[in-house]
Amino acid sequence: MKNVNIGMIGYGFMGKAHTNGYAQANHFFKLGHKPVLKALCARNAEKAQEFADNWGYESIETDWRELLKRDDIDAVDICVPNNLHKEISIAAAEAGKAVLCEKPLAIDVAEGEAMCEAVEKAGVPNMVWYNYRRVPAVSLAKQIIDEGRLGKIFHYRANFLQDWTINADVPQGGAATWRLDAEAAGSGVTGDLLAHCIDTAIWLNGNIKDVSAMTETFVKERMHAETGKKEPVTIDDACMFHCHFENGSLGLFESTRYARGHKALNTLEINGEHGSLAWDLHDLHRLQYFNYADDGIVRGWRDVHVSDGDQPYMGNWWVPGLNIGYEHSFIHQVADFLKSLDEGKPVHPSFRDALETQKVCDAVLKSAKERAWMDV
Numbered sequence: 343m344k345n346v347n348i349g350m351i352g353y354g355f356m357g358k359a360h361t362n363g364y365a366q367a368n369h370f371f372k373l374g375h376k377p378v379l380k381a382l383c384a385r386n387a388e389k390a391q392e393f394a395d396n397w398g399y400e401s402i403e404t405d406w407r408e409l410l411k412r413d414d415i416d417a418v419d420i421c422v423p424n425n426l427h428k429e430i431s432i433a434a435a436e437a438g439k440a441v442l443c444e445k446p447l448a449i450d451v452a453e454g455e456a457m458c459e460a461v462e463k464a465g466v467p468n469m470v471w472y473n474y475r476r477v478p479a480v481s482l483a484k485q486i487i488d489e490g491r492l493g494k495i496f497h498y499r500a501n502f503l504q505d506w507t508i509n510a511d512v513p514q515g516g517a518a519t520w521r522l523d524a525e526a527a528g529s530g531v532t533g534d535l536l537a538h539c540i541d542t543a544i545w546l547n548g549n550i551k552d553v554s555a556m557t558e559t560f561v562k563e564r565m566h567a568e569t570g571k572k573e574p575v576t577i578d579d580a581c582m583f584h585c586h587f588e589n590g591s592l593g594l595f596e597s598t599r600y601a602r603g604h605k606a607l608n609t610l611e612i613n614g615e616h617g618s619l620a621w622d623l624h625d626l627h628r629l630q631y632f633n634y635a636d637d638g639i640v641r642g643w644r645d646v647h648v649s650d651g652d653q654p655y656m657g658n659w660w661v662p663g664l665n666i667g668y669e670h671s672f673i674h675q676v677a678d679f680l681k682s683l684d685e686g687k688p689v690h691p692s693f694r695d696a697l698e699t700q701k702v703c704d705a706v707l708k709s710a711k712e713r714a715w716m717d718v
């Protein structure tokens with residue numbers, strides 16, 4: 343068994359989800375590499391130490407540059423706001439570390455290209471945490487599509503709907519609400535939510551050729567958490583786009599933080615000549631499948647409960663019929679990263695894969711701004 347010493351940057355939502363992945367992966371998957379929780383880095387030493395103590399990190403750092411100087415760190419995991427992804431990733435690659443970066447890859451394509459060049463020049467393992475690929479029902483959708491069971495694809499549609507910013511008193515900027523600040527986040531729902539849908543869409547249905555988009559910012563001014571002053575809001579609160587895929591199918595995507603009642607309604611549907619598939623994060627262990635080849639008298643949507651050992655990842659978990667959840671997508675991604683080290687192969691999505699999603703996000707935002715179709 344070979345150790346992989348992890349230097350985690352950030353103790354927030356994703357710091358926790360990934361650390362849980364490192365803690366669990368080797369308990370459930372047979373692997374030749376094992377993560378070691380070597381160091382946790384964040385600016386607030388007290389909170390960093392508390393997190394390190396709770397999860398078992400051996401040490402803390404309060405400056406990521408110091409973390410990168412350490413010889414005892416093999417892989418750097420970047421779980422910080424989006425505007426820090428580029429600088430840390432490039433410095434980590436130059437320091438010879440494996441780089442595991444949260445989504446979206448970067449603020450824009452120019453940053454993403456520089457990041458791809460850095461990891462490729464350094465020849466270091468690299469991965470972006472588009473975790474929804476590793477929900478077993480979504481992986482099963484990939485398998486069904488790749489086996490050709492849907493035939494020629496005509497339509498792909500996806501949503502990611504939330505409702506947490508409807509209140510105009512929600513501030514922008516600062517530790518809790520950096521997602522509303524364009525400087526820290528790059529964009530609003532496009533980079534934060536639609537990026538997931540786009541990554542999954544490209545994985546399942548191939549590259550997107552061109553897009554036509556509209557965005558809206560419903561609350562025009564919000565107090566900035568750091569300055570205490572009302573400032574214009576420059577992120578997109580909602581985004582809708584349609585597109586052509588390279589395989590000739592049509593795509594329709596919608597995301598918003600203003601869909602009252604929806605917390606994380608991440609859905610996808612794909613319609614082909616021979617069948618269709620549909621999935622919904624709120625019911626993540628189910629895959630809906632319609633197969634036109636079924637005998638006419640019983641033909642209809644099948645509700646496949648993805649929990650059987652024959653289905654992706656599920657042989658590593660409990661017995662058929664027992665569900666796993668959101669956190670397992672991160673455990674699976676850690677397991678796949680470790681397996682890639684065992685086999686000496688790249689893991690996906692790589693930085694280069696995530697750059698394709700970044701290109702779509704940039705084209706979507708440009709299309710909305712210019713009110714015109716945009717090539718990706």
Ligand SMILES: NC(=O)C1=CN([C@@H]2O[C@H](COP(=O)(O)OP(=O)(O)OC[C@H]3O[C@@H](n4cnc5c(N)ncnc54)[C@H](OP(=O)(O)O)[C@@H]3O)[C@@H](O)[C@H]2O)C=CC1
Pocket residue numbers: 351352353354355356357383384385386387389406420421422423424426444445446471472473517518534
């Ligand atoms: N794959 C997925 O489904 C998800 C992905 N994400 C992505 O993960 C990333 C992080 O999001 P999330 O975990 O929600 O963010 P949080 O706001 O929960 O946590 C951010 C962390 O970053 C640390 N941090 C901020 N600035 C620095 C700095 N300069 N140096 C070191 N640490 C810093 C903060 O600690 P401190 O203030 O002490 O420095 C904090 O621990 C984002 O890119 C986001 O898009 C988020 C949620 C889900």
Ligand SMILES: O=C1CO[C@H](CO)[C@@H](O)[C@@H]1O
Pocket residue numbers: 534535538606
């Ligand atoms: O998947 C996700 C769920 O929502 C979060 C925001 O609330 C996103 O940042 C994240 O990527």
